[in-house]
Amino acid sequence: MYTTFGKKVKLLRIDNGIRLKDLASALSVSSSFLSAVETGRKNIPEGLVQKVCDHFNLVGEQCREIEEAAVFSKKEIRMNLEDATQGTKELAVIFARTFSKLDNAKREKLIEILKEVRE
Numbered sequence: 878m879y880t881t882f883g884k885k886v887k888l889l890r891i892d893n894g895i896r897l898k899d900l901a902s903a904l905s906v907s908s909s910f911l912s913a914v915e916t917g918r919k920n921i922p923e924g925l926v927q928k929v930c931d932h933f934n935l936v937g938e939q940c941r942e943i944e945e946a947a948v949f950s951k952k953e954i955r956m957n958l959e960d961a962t963q964g965t966k967e968l969a970v971i972f973a974r975t976f977s978k979l980d981n982a983k984r985e986k987l988i989e990i991l992k993e994v995r996e
Contacts, residue, residue: 880950882926883915885943889933904928921947 913919930940
């Protein structure tokens with residue numbers, strides 16, 4: 878089964894008439910590794926998303942969609958809090974401990990707020 882990221886990459890390949898083998902070569906990875914990334918058997922390595930965006934000349938919203946698909950496909954998300962304020966660290970910890978308890982309404986509210994901040 879393909880991950881969200883894998884589906885996007887496969888669609889890009891098909892739309893552009895590129896075989897898995899050729900894209901893997903262009904991204905400096907093996908075909909088997911790229912296939913494993915697309916299906917979630919391997920984690921998406923640092924820098925691969927940017928290489929995909931660069932290879933297909935994706936910019937702006939197109940590249941952001943690939944980046945978000947990669948995040949949705951990850952099993953774990955890490956945050957660097959090294960330079961964060963105490964308040965930011967508190968927010969991150971509280972969120973990490975409670976996000977699975979959010980009901981749909983609260984989750985949608987948070988998504989709306991964070992999308993506003995992003996833009």
